[in-house]
Amino acid sequence: xxxxxxxxxxxxxxxxxxxxxxxxxxxxxxxxxxxxxxxxxxxxxxxxxxxxxxxxxxxxxxxxxxxxxxxxxxxxxxxxxxxxxxxxxxxxxxxxxxxxxxxxxxxxxxxxxxxxxxxxxxxxxxxxxxxxxxxxxxxxxxxxxxxxxxxxxxxxxxxxxxxxxxxxxxxxxxxxxxxxxxxxxxxxxxxxxxxxxxxxxxxxxxxxxxxxxxxxxxxxxxxxxxxxxxxxxxxxxxxxxxxxxxxxxxxxxxxxxxxxx
Amino acid sequence: xxxxxxxxxxxxxxxxxxxxxxxxxxxxxxxxxxxxxxxxxxxxxxxxxxxxxxxxxxxxxxxxxxxxxxxxxxxxxxxxxxxxxxxxxxxxxxxxxxxxxxxxxxxxxxx
Numbered sequence: 225x226x227x228x229x230x231x232x233x234x235x236x237x238x239x240x241x242x243x244x245x246x247x248x249x250x251x252x253x254x255x256x257x258x259x260x261x262x263x264x265x266x267x268x269x270x271x272x273x274x275x276x277x278x279x280x281x282x283x284x285x286x287x288x289x290x291x292x293x294x295x296x297x298x299x300x301x302x303x304x305x306x307x308x309x310x311x312x313x314x315x316x317x318x319x320x321x322x323x324x325x326x327x328x329x330x331x332x333x334x335x336x337x338x339x340x341x342x343x344x345x346x347x348x349x350x351x352x353x354x355x356x357x358x359x360x361x362x363x364x365x366x367x368x369x370x371x372x373x374x375x376x377x378x379x380x381x382x383x384x385x386x387x388x389x390x391x392x393x394x395x396x397x398x399x400x401x402x403x404x405x406x407x408x409x410x411x412x413x414x415x416x417x418x419x420x421x422x423x424x425x426x427x428x429x430x431x432x433x434x435x436x437x438x439x440x441x442x443x444x445x446x447x448x449x450x451x452x453x454x455x456x457x458x459x460x461x462x463x464x465x466x467x468x469x470x471x472x473x474x475x476x477x478x479x480x481x482x483x484x485x
Numbered sequence: 486x487x488x489x490x491x492x493x494x495x496x497x498x499x500x501x502x503x504x505x506x507x508x509x510x511x512x513x514x515x516x517x518x519x520x521x522x523x524x525x526x527x528x529x530x531x532x533x534x535x536x537x538x539x540x541x542x543x544x545x546x547x548x549x550x551x552x553x554x555x556x557x558x559x560x561x562x563x564x565x566x567x568x569x570x571x572x573x574x575x576x577x578x579x580x581x582x583x584x585x586x587x588x589x590x591x592x593x594x595x596x
Contacts, residue, residue, distance in 0.1 A: 253561050260567040267571035271578050279585055297523070304519050312512040315503075315554045322502045459556075466554045473546045476519075481526035483535030 240454040255456050259463045270471055273426070277419050277478060284412045291367075291416040292482040294359060296350060300480035303346050304472065310339035311469040314438075318462040321455035326445055329458065333442045336465070340435045347428055354417070361418040367410040420479055427475060430468045437461045501559035511553040518546050 238248055245251035281288045317332035358366035441461055444452045451457055522542045526535065552558040557568045 253563060256560060256564050257567050260564065260571075264567065264571035264574065268574055268578075271575045274575075275578055275581070278579070278582065282582075282585065301519070301523055305516065308512065308515045308519065311515075311550065311554055312508055315508045316505060318556075319503065319505055319508070463555055466550050469554075470547045470550050473550070474543050477522050477526070477539040477543055481522060481539060483526055483529070483539070 240456075252456065255460060256463075259460045263463065263467050266467060270423075270426070273419070273423050274474065274478075277423065280415055280419065281482075284415070287409060287412040288416050289482050291413045292479060294354075294357065295420070295480050296353070297480050299346055299350050300476050303343050304476050306339050306343045306346070307469050307472050310336045310343070311466055313339065314462045314465045318455070318459050321458035324453075324455070326448075326452075330442055330445050333438050333445070333458070337435055337438050337442065340431050340438070344428060344431055344435075347424065351421075354421075359417050361414045361421065365410070365414050365417070367413045423475055424479070427468065427471050430471070434461075434465050434468055437464065501556070503553065503556055503559060507553060511549050514549060515546055518542050518549075 241248055241251060245254065313332045313335045317329050317336060320328035320332060354360055358364050438461055441452065441458055444457075522539055525538045525542070529535070530538065551568060555568070557564055560568070
């Protein structure tokens with residue numbers, strides 16, 4: 225690139241160009257590729273859990289189908305809308321960062337943070353129910369088979385083979401009989417909830433990190449920190465946030481919408 | 486140093502700026518596809534097909550997010566490659582399922 229061309233592009237004297245980079249193009253690409261490298265490690269990290277989920281759902285499809293009726297579809301659905309909307313507002317924050325509109329950038333970051341809290345609150349209520357129902361894996365785990373109700377019943381009912389299991393569904397609390405089949409079924413259901421808590425928990429942890437990142441950026445913008453004159457920090461936070469959204473896009477159908485066979 | 490990118494704005498000549506309109510359209514599609522996933526889960530197509538539909542919709546949604554929200558579509562070739570690598574890794578990872586699927590094909594004591 226000639227000097228004239230560089231000056232024409234306004235890159236030559238860009239105060240944000242760090243000395244190790246040739247031009248802004250290279251610097252921007254380095255930021256983006258660096259962030260994607262991190263996201264690749266995240267894909268590997270979540271990928272392993274998704275694989276674990278796939279293996280166990282393949283092994284115990286009936287148990288997974290039955291156990292998923294204990295999750296509340298509308299809560300998962302609302303959370304999906306919340307997270308998708310937060311992705312949109314994050315994209316808008318990035319847009320206004322690119323347009324150098326500090327006020328709008330802060331506004332959209334604040335909206336995104338608000339949606340993130342909204343997501344966590346709904347998730348919190350879901351988890352609270354799980355604690356009350358003793359569906360949290362561990363020594364207090366209890367499991368009873370529920371007949372699907374209403375709209376749920378229209379889906380194919382779970383195939384429960386063992387007579388001991390039907391017996392189990394009659395009582396309120398499950399008292400494990402000496403028959404070995406029932407504890408096995410319950411422990412498989414526990415496996416479903418272990419995966420549910422591990423994966424949604426890890427996802428929620430990422431949401432919390434996202435709130436911290438966006439909150440930090442918000443305050444940096446508020447106090448006009450020089451780093452925020454440049455749009456890249458917000459764009460990087462955006463990449464992270466959209467990734468968190470993608471993870472949920474897969475978690476939602478896998479846990480809340482298991483089809484009957 | 487010719488990019489095919491068009492820059493109407495002089496604020497950041499080196500970076501493609503996705504217009505809000507694009508974000509809104511993508512968002513509408515994402516919501517529509519989400520509704521479709523929920524709807525499809527109530528239609529019994531046979532377990533296998535149901536799963537295929539749900540996962541296909543999820544993949545389409547993920548691709549929309551990656552291409553537009555994460556701006557990979559207007560990114561450099563290196564960005565494209567990096568973004569793709571993670572998902573290629575996932576294919577390898579899920580390739581290990583082959584072991585779980587085929588293990589029962591031959592009965593060997595101790596497996």
